[in-house]
Each structure stands twice: as structure tokens, then as C-alpha cells.
Amino acid sequence: xxxPQCATCHKARAALRRPRSGRALCGAxxxxxxxxxxxxxxxxxxxxxPGAVVAVGASGGKDSTVLAHVLQVLAPRLGISLRLVAVDExxxxxxxxxxxxxxxxAARWELPLTVVAYADLFGGWTMDAxxxxxxxxxxxxxxxxxxGVLRRRALEEGARLVGATHIVTGHNADDMAETVLMxxxxxxxxxxxxxxxxxxxGEGGALPRCRPLQLASQKEVVLYAHFRRLDxxxxxxxxxxxxxxxxxxHLLKLLEAARPSAVLDLVHSAERxxxxxxxxxxxxxxxxxxxxxxxxxxxxxxxxLDGLNRGRPRLAIGKGRRGLDEAGPPRxxxxxxxxxxxxxxxx
Amino acid sequence: xVWQVLEGLSRESAKRLxxxxxxxxxxxxxxxxxxxxxxxxxxxxxxxxxxTVGFPWHxxxxxxxxxxxxxxxxxxxxxxxxxxxAYKAAVDSFLQQQHVLGAEGAGDSPSLAQGExxxxxxxxxxxxxxxxxxxxxxxxxxxxxxxxFDSVKTLTAKExxxxxxxxxxILHVARTHGYSKVMTGDSCTRxxxxxxxxxxxxxxxxxxxxxxxxxxxHGDVVVVRPMREHTLKEVAFxxxxxxxxxxxxxxxDTKAPEKASIHRLMEAFMLRLQDQFPxxxxxxxxxxxxxxxxxxxxxxxxxxxPRCLLCMCALDIDTADSATAFGAQTPLHLxxxxxxxxxxxxxxxxxxxxxxQGCCGGARPCEREDPRARVIEQLCYGCRVNMKDLPSLDPLxxxxxxEARLRSQSCFPRxxxxxxxxxxxxxxxxxxxxxxxx
Numbered sequence: 001x002x003x004p005q006c007a008t009c010h011k012a013r014a015a016l017r018r019p020r021s022g023r024a025l026c027g028a029x030x031x032x033x034x035x036x037x038x039x040x041x042x043x044x045x046x047x048x049x050p051g052a053v054v055a056v057g058a059s060g061g062k063d064s065t066v067l068a069h070v071l072q073v074l075a076p077r078l079g080i081s082l083r084l085v086a087v088d089e090x091x092x093x094x095x096x097x098x099x100x101x102x103x104x105x106a107a108r109w110e111l112p113l114t115v116v117a118y119a120d121l122f123g124g125w126t127m128d129a130x131x132x133x134x135x136x137x138x139x140x141x142x143x144x145x146x147x148g149v150l151r152r153r154a155l156e157e158g159a160r161l162v163g164a165t166h167i168v169t170g171h172n173a174d175d176m177a178e179t180v181l182m183x184x185x186x187x188x189x190x191x192x193x194x195x196x197x198x199x200x201x202g203e204g205g206a207l208p209r210c211r212p213l214q215l216a217s218q219k220e221v222v223l224y225a226h227f228r229r230l231d232x233x234x235x236x237x238x239x240x241x242x243x244x245x246x247x248x249x250h251l252l253k254l255l256e257a258a259r260p261s262a263v264l265d266l267v268h269s270a271e272r273x274x275x276x277x278x279x280x281x282x283x284x285x286x287x288x289x290x291x292x293x294x295x296x297x298x299x300x301x302x303x304x305l306d307g308l309n310r311g312r313p314r315l316a317i318g319k320g321r322r323g324l325d326e327a328g329p330p331r332x333x334x335x336x337x338x339x340x341x342x343x344x345x346x347x
Numbered sequence: 348x349v350w351q352v353l354e355g356l357s358r359e360s361a362k363r364l365x366x367x368x369x370x371x372x373x374x375x376x377x378x379x380x381x382x383x384x385x386x387x388x389x390x391x392x393x394x395x396x397x398x399t400v401g402f403p404w405h406x407x408x409x410x411x412x413x414x415x416x417x418x419x420x421x422x423x424x425x426x427x428x429x430x431x432x433a434y435k436a437a438v439d440s441f442l443q444q445q446h447v448l449g450a451e452g453a454g455d456s457p458s459l460a461q462g463e464x465x466x467x468x469x470x471x472x473x474x475x476x477x478x479x480x481x482x483x484x485x486x487x488x489x490x491x492x493x494x495x496f497d498s499v500k501t502l503t504a505k506e507x508x509x510x511x512x513x514x515x516x517i518l519h520v521a522r523t524h525g526y527s528k529v530m531t532g533d534s535c536t537r538x539x540x541x542x543x544x545x546x547x548x549x550x551x552x553x554x555x556x557x558x559x560x561x562x563x564x565h566g567d568v569v570v571v572r573p574m575r576e577h578t579l580k581e582v583a584f585x586x587x588x589x590x591x592x593x594x595x596x597x598x599x600d601t602k603a604p605e606k607a608s609i610h611r612l613m614e615a616f617m618l619r620l621q622d623q624f625p626x627x628x629x630x631x632x633x634x635x636x637x638x639x640x641x642x643x644x645x646x647x648x649x650x651x652x653p654r655c656l657l658c659m660c661a662l663d664i665d666t667a668d669s670a671t672a673f674g675a676q677t678p679l680h681l682x683x684x685x686x687x688x689x690x691x692x693x694x695x696x697x698x699x700x701x702x703x704q705g706c707c708g709g710a711r712p713c714e715r716e717d718p719r720a721r722v723i724e725q726l727c728y729g730c731r732v733n734m735k736d737l738p739s740l741d742p743l744x745x746x747x748x749x750e751a752r753l754r755s756q757s758c759f760p761r762x763x764x765x766x767x768x769x770x771x772x773x774x775x776x777x778x779x780x781x782x783x784x785x
Contacts, residue, residue: 184546185620187630189637247620254612255547259503261732262547262609268728269551272663276639 008033015227019219019260027227034224038070038212042078047210048166050079055164055207057155058084058105058113060098060233063170065105066221067213069230071168072109085158087151088117090126094238101233108231116158118150122305125150131239134313142317143239146304153292153301159207171211174218174252177266182248190281192273205286206293217263348532348574368530370397370404371520377492378409378509379599389596396592407520410488412512415519417750420656495742502608504736506599507548507729511657512744521568529570536579536617538572539631544613550729552663555638564659578628655727656751662727722751 004014006026014024018033025033042048056071058064071082086102089095099115106113119126127147134141159167183191200209213221225232240246255262286292287299298306300316307315372393376386390406397404499505521529533541538558545557556562562570574582586593600608605615621627653662719740723731734740740748 180546181543184543184631184634185627187634189634192634251612251616254606254616255609258606258609258612259501259547259732261735265549265729265732266547266551268549269546269554272552274552274555274639276637278637 016223019217020264031224031227034216034220035070035073037216039074039077041215042074042210042212045210047212048078048080048168052080052166053083053162053164054080054166054168055083055085055155055159055162057167057169058086058102059170060086060101060105061170062225062230062232062234063172063175063213063221065101065170065230065232066225066228067168067170068105068109068111069228070224071212072111082111083159083162083164084111084113085155085162085164086113086115087154087158088115088119089147089151090118090128091238092128094235097235098233101231104231112162114158114162116154116161118154121154121157122150122301123309125305125308127239130308130313133308133311140242141239142314144243144245145317146308147239149300149304156207156292164207167207167209169209169211170213172213172216172218172221173263173267176211176214176270177263178245178248178252180266180270181251182245185248186244189275192270193275193280205291215267348530368402369524369526370400370402371517372397372404372406373513373516374406374408375509375513375599376409376596377489378496378505379597379601380493380496381597389594392594396594399592405520405524407516408488409509409512409516410485410492412516412744412746413488413491415515415744415746417746417753420515420659420746420750491742495744498738498742500736500738502600502603503548503610504733506608506610507733508737509599511730514658515746518565518568527568529568531570531572532574533572534574534577534579534582535632536628538575538635539628540610540614540617542631542635543617544610545729547609547613548729549732550658550727553658553660553727553729554635555640556660558635559638559640564654575632653725653754655730656722656725656747656754657730658727660727662725718748718751721755722748725751725754 004024006012006014006029007023008025008029012026012028015027016030017024018030048054054071056064056068058068068082068084071078071080075082084102084106086099088099102115103113105111117126127143130146131141131143134143134146155167155169180192182188200206224230252263252266255266259265282295284293284295287294287302288297289302290299292299292301294300294302296303303316307313307317374386374390376383376389381389393406397406496505496508499508517529521527542554542558545551545554550557556564558572558575560572560575562572585591600611603611605611617627617631654660655662722740723734726734737743
């Protein structure tokens with residue numbers, strides 16, 4: 001049986017079938033369609049106004065690589081300029097290789113690259129040091145908890161360094177679906193109440209963030225990278241196997257096999273969750289130490305670092321916050337405060 | 348649960364329950380593909396137990412959905428209190444409890460009595476005599492039911508359809524016999540699984556109704572879940588310790604492989620996770636308690652919007668601003684170079700209207716008179732996704748299609764009104780104003 005024709009241009013031979021709609025498309029038409037969808041997301045949500053200086057969180061992985069490429073293609077039409085910001089968490093054997101990929105990409109696209117390192121920003125604490133500190137005592141190391149909060153702070157710092165007005169990250173639809181599942185399984189009502197939108201508008205001095213790839217499924221991101229022959233780093237983070245997100249990811253894979261639209265259905269559900277007002281997070285204020293966005297007296301990054309420096313790493317996780325010097329009644333166990341979903345171990 | 352109700356009503360209990368219960372059993376053998384002998388056997392066992400319990404009971408076969416009136420799908424306002432005041436324990440979970448448990452009862456009577464405070468009414472009448480079972484379903488109905496379930500492509504959609512039909516049937520029986528509340532035996536574990544499953548099916552907007560304590564979307568009949576704080580393990584122990592008789596009948600997904608449906612997947616996943624993190628089920632349950640029955644941004648107040656045809660929740664499909672509205676319509680409304688994508692199961696072609704396959708590929712959208720499109724647009728997101736697995740709407744019970752037709756006509760009154768005006772325009776212009784309101 002001969003290969004089908006591309007459904008769009010009817011000229012070239014179809015090279016793939018889109019996972020969601022099943023249409024057969026050739027490589028060029030698929031890439032065009034993908035870019036058009038991202039453009040539509042950005043324009044319809046008014047995410048990146050013309051003249052914005054956009055800091056792209058680049059980790060060297062497939063999502064941020066595709067994001068940077070697509071935004072570069074769309075930059076003239078949107079009227080934005082891009083800067084790459086890479087975060088070095090200090091994970092040996094993983095981050096160095098990823099950073100090398102980012103540097104190659106920056107050279108290829110001729111975009112300015114800034115690397116911010118945890119060690120510089122957070123007083124010498126690299127992720128490896130954090131992992132050593134939280135190891136033992138029979139409990140999980142909660143590396144993703146630390147890494148996620150600190151990375152967002154680092155991204156913010158890096159964006160300010162380059163004078164950006166917006167931050168974009170490469171979270172795709174699968175990430176959003178995993179986040180919803182994970183938050184439900186962990187009972188994190190505050191995050192459930194916050195999530196589901198297209199990003200945060202940036203309250204209280206924090207830069208606005210968005211996720212232009214939010215509606216693209218992971219498969220399509222990989223296909224796009226394949227057809228555009230993008231060079232990215234595809235290893236998994238060293239600490240990923242112990243992350244709770246792995247369970248949610250496994251479940252999502254199973255769900256997708258049973259019903260292909262499961263990812264979209266989950267995102268739809270997440271948008272429409274109605275939580276009681278008592279479960280919603282309090283209105284954000286400013287951290288008393290660093291002045292960043294915080295819903296309590298101390299922002300989560302400062303709280304985590306405080307715990308690490310005192311030799312009690314789990315101080316700011318869960319209900320252990322009573323030990324911190326902050327005013328106000330301790331609230332119900334909410335491990336993180338970052339208004340974006342939990343860190344994805346590998347981009 | 349039936350056992351608990353029995354104990355609660357007995358004269359020796361500390362806080363006596365004060366309502367008049369009846370029991371309804373739904374025989375779903377046809378949907379599950381059971382042979383008539385197996386069904387008869389299960390039914391006989393069930394009747395034995397029901398007779399010992401002593402409440403008035405009704406055994407209804409699922410085939411009777413074909414006889415339901417379209418009014419089942421309408422939401423009636425709550426009737427004034429005090430007329431009937433009789434409640435009903437629905438033991439359909441008798442049949443659907445997965446694999447080993449039949450009747451559920453757990454915990455102790457005080458916790459149940461606490462639930463009944465809201466429901467208590469003085470007993471105004473004695474329980475009716477046990478009724479003789481209704482006439483057995485005709486072979487034609489059984490065949491129609493099996494045809495309906497065979498035409499559904501995935502197990503997930505089958506289970507959802509079964510649930511919808513079962514709910515409608517119970518509603519109908521409740522309304523006919525004057526019951527104002529329906530109690531189901533969903534335990535904590537079951538509800539946690541149901542919550543996650545609903546999430547995965549796109550029913551995030553309705554979680555509070557699907558898994559909360561009381562579910563008032565049907566208006567006059569309220570569904571309550573008094574067992575929602577007891578885990579399955581507790582129920583199993585109770586049944587074992589107190590020798591509660593139970594009947595096992597195969598359900599739709601008995602012996603199905605784990606990956607067969609979303610329900611199975613989620614159940615296996617939750618139970619496995621529970622082994623590793625023992626607080627999983629209770630965490631999910633606690634999260635469900637934090638859900639409220641309101642649209643997300645609290646923009647409720649206005650007139651109640653249209654309701655889904657099958658699950659009777661307010662429709663949750665937005666037009667343009669929702670992310671997934673975009674995602675779902677991406678193939679249709681995207682770049683101008685691409686013609687609208689035909690949906691994978693060419694619906695209007697299967698509706699028997701005699702159109703060619705290529706019609707959906709054309710630029711014009713499908714016409715409103717197409718019955719499938721008409722039904723689909725009255726469904727919520729979750730039900731729409733399920734309908735995709737149903738290639739043709741014909742095997743559906745007639746009451747659904749009739750109600751759909753009725754609602755779509757009332758949704759387009761303009762067309763009817765203009766048509767009526769047209770009739771009168773030629774004759775007499777004075778009559779226009781009068782006919783405009785009808």
C-alpha cells in the first residue's frame with residue numbers, strides 16, 4: 001500500500017501522522033502547523049506583547065530547545081527579542097553535558113546566553129550538596145522540591161540580569177497533565193487552585209511567565225525536533241528516579257495508551273477545578289529577606305536555604321516551618337510556594 | 348450499607364434512623380454479557396437476601412431503559428418537604444462492587460446516625476409489602492441492550508454509558524415510587540478512584556457532584572453517599588465479622604486486562620500506590636472534600652445554563668478562551684491553508700443521512716439538522732469524549748434521542764417563531780405580535 005499523501009500540501013509524501021488528529025502530514029507541513037499553533041497560543045492569550053525581551057529558560061533538553069527554535073522563527077512576527085538563560089544546578093555528570101548542548105545551540109542561533117549557577121546565587125549550595133544534606137534518616141531526599149524552587153529563583157535572577165520583561169519555559173501538555181495528577185495524589189490543594197492557567201501574570205514585582213508549548217503534546221515536540229534536526233540533550237536527571245512525579249508520569253503513559261485524548265482531558269479538568277476558598281493560597285506579599293514574591297513572611301527559596309544552612313534541611317518542607325523565624329500562624333503542610341508547577345527533572 | 352440501615356432502624360440501636368427505606372437492585376446481566384441462566388441464578392440469590400432484610404424491594408432490569416420517558420433527563424425543582432418523606436437505599440452497588448463484596452456495611456451506627464440527622468423525617472407510613480418482581484425483560488430489549496453495548500468501541504466508554512443508564516433508571520424508579528433520596532454504597536476507596544478517573548475523563552468541573560456527599564443535580568431526587576468515609580478494607584472486615592451475606596455477579600470489567608479501560612487503570616494504580624504510600628487514598632479523599640460545586644471563577648449567579656444531556660451537569664464547554672477548547676478544535680479552526688479535519692469517526696455519514704464521506708472535508712460546517720451533531724452539542728466535555736467511541740447514535744435508548752430533539756428545538760426558537768410568523772405574514776399583519784411569543 002503506497003504511503004499516503006500529505007493532507008495539507010497534497011504534494012509531498014506523508015512522513016508522519018499527528019498523534020492527536022491522526023492526519024498524515026509531510027515534515028514541512030507538520031512543522032508549519034506546529035509553529036502556527038504556538039503562534040496562536042501566544043497571540044490568543046496575549047502572552048508576549050510586541051517589544052518584549054523574552055528570557056528563555058534553556059536547559060538543553062528537547063522542550064526548551066524546541067521552544068527557543070520556534071520562538072526564534074516567530075520572533076519577527078511577534079516583535080520580540082530573545083535571550084537564553086541557562087541554570088547550572090551543580091548536578092555532576094548531568095548538568096555539564098546539558099550546558100554544553102546549550103552553548104552549542106546559542107552559538108548556532110547566535111543568541112546571547114547567560115548561565116546562572118546555584119553555587120553563586122545561593123551561597124555555595126549545589127544540588128549535589130543539597131542531596132548529601134538531605135540524605136539519610138530513611139525519608140526521601142526531596143531533591144525536586146529544592147531544585148524546583150531554587151531554579152525558578154535562579155531563572156528570575158538570570159532574567160533580571162539580561163534585562164528581560166518576560167520569562168518563558170518549555171512545559172508541554174504532558175507536563176501539565178502530570179502536574180495535575182501529582183497534585184491530586186499529594187493533596188496539594190493550593191497548587192491545584194493556582195495551576196491550570198497559561199502562566200502567571202507576574203504579581204508583586206515578579207516577572208510574568210508563560211508556557212507557549214503548553215498545548216503541544218510531548219510526542220509532537222519530539223517530532224518537531226526530529227524534523228528540524230535540532231541538537232538537544234536527552235538524558236534524565238540523576239535524581240529523577242526517586243521523584244514522585246515519576247508515578248504520575250507512569251500513570252499518564254498508561255492513560256494515554258488507553259485513551260489518546262487523556263492528556264487534553266486532564267488539562268481541561270485542571271482548568272475547571274473549583275476549590276473551596278479556604279483551600280486557596282493567600283494573597284501574595286513580599287519576602288522579608290530578599291523582597292521576592294512570597295505568600296508568607298519568607299519566600300520559599302529563603303526558607304529552604306535557611307533550613308539547609310541550619311543543618312535542618314527539611315525545615316521548610318511540610319509542617320516543619322515552625323522552626324523558622326517568621327511571624328504568623330503556621331499553615332497546613334504546603335511544601336512549595338512557587339506559583340508554577342513542580343520542577344520537571346529533565347527538560 | 349443495607350445491613351447498617353437495618354441495624355439503624357432496629358429498636359435496639361442507640362440513635363434510631365427515622366426514614367422509610369426501600370431497596371432497588373439493577374440487573375445488568377445483559378450489559379455484561381451474562382447468559383440468562385447465570386442472571387436468573389444471581390437474581391434468585393439476591394432475592395433470598397432481600398427477603399431476609401425485609402424492606403420493600405424492586406428488582407429492575409437494565410433493559411427497561413428502553414421504556415424510560417424523556418422526562419427522566421429533566422431536572423425538577425425540589426418538591427416541598429413533608430409529603431412523602433420516604434428514602435431509599437439503592438443497592439445497585441451490590442452488583443457493581445468489584446469482585447468480592449456485595450452488601451456494604453462498615454463502621455458503627457453512630458456515624459451513620461450522624462449522617463441521617465440531615466435526612467430524618469418522621470415515619471408517616473409503614474413500609475410497603477415486598478413487591479413481586481416486574482415482568483422479565485423481553486428478548487428484543489435484551490438484544491437491543493447488547494447491541495448498544497457491543498457497538499461501543501472502548502471499555503471506558505462502555506462503563507461510562509452503563510453508569511449513565513443506571514443512574515437514569517434509578518432516578519426513574521425513585522420518582523415513580525415517591526422516594527426523595529437515593530443512598531449509594533460508595534466507600535472511601537471507591538470514591539478516591541472515581542475522583543481520579545473523572546479527572547482523567549475530563550470531568551474536572553463536576554468532581555464535587557460526582558464524589559461529594561450529596562448530589563442534587565437531578566433536582567427532586569438527591570443522591571447521597573453515606574459510606575464515603577469507610578475504606579474498602581473496613582467494609583471487608585465488617586462483612587466478614589458480622590457475616591453479612593453478599594452476592595457476587597460479574598461486572599462489565601471483570602477479568603478485563605489492566606490496561607483495558609481508564610477505570611481499571613486508575614484502580615490498579617491507586618491500589619498499588621496505596622501500598623507504597625499508605626496515605627494516598629485518604630489524601631485524595633481529603634482533597635475531594637475541598638471541592639465546591641461552583642464554576643471556577645465564581646461567576647455563577649446568572650440564570651442556570653444548559654445542562655448536559657447524559658450526566659445533567661451544567662455544561663462546561665467554553666468557546667474560545669479555554670486552552671483545551673483550542674486544543675480540541677485545533678484541527679478545525681487552525682490555519683487557513685488546512686481544510687477542517689474530518690473527525691476520525693465520520694459522524695454525519697453514519698447517521699444514515701446518505702451523505703458522502705467527503706462532506707466533512709469540505710469547508711462548510713455540518714448542518715444543525717444532523718442528529719448526531721445535535722446530540723453532541725448538548726453534552727459536556729466528558730460525555731462528548733465518550734461519544735466519540737460510539738460510532739452511531741441509533742442503538743441508544745429512545746428517550747435520550749427524544750430529549751435531544753426536544754432540547755434542540757427549544758434552543759432554536761427563533762427558527763420556529765420565524766416560521767410561524769411566515770405563515771401569518773401573508774394573511775394578516777395584526778396577528779404577528781400575538782404569534783411572536785409562542
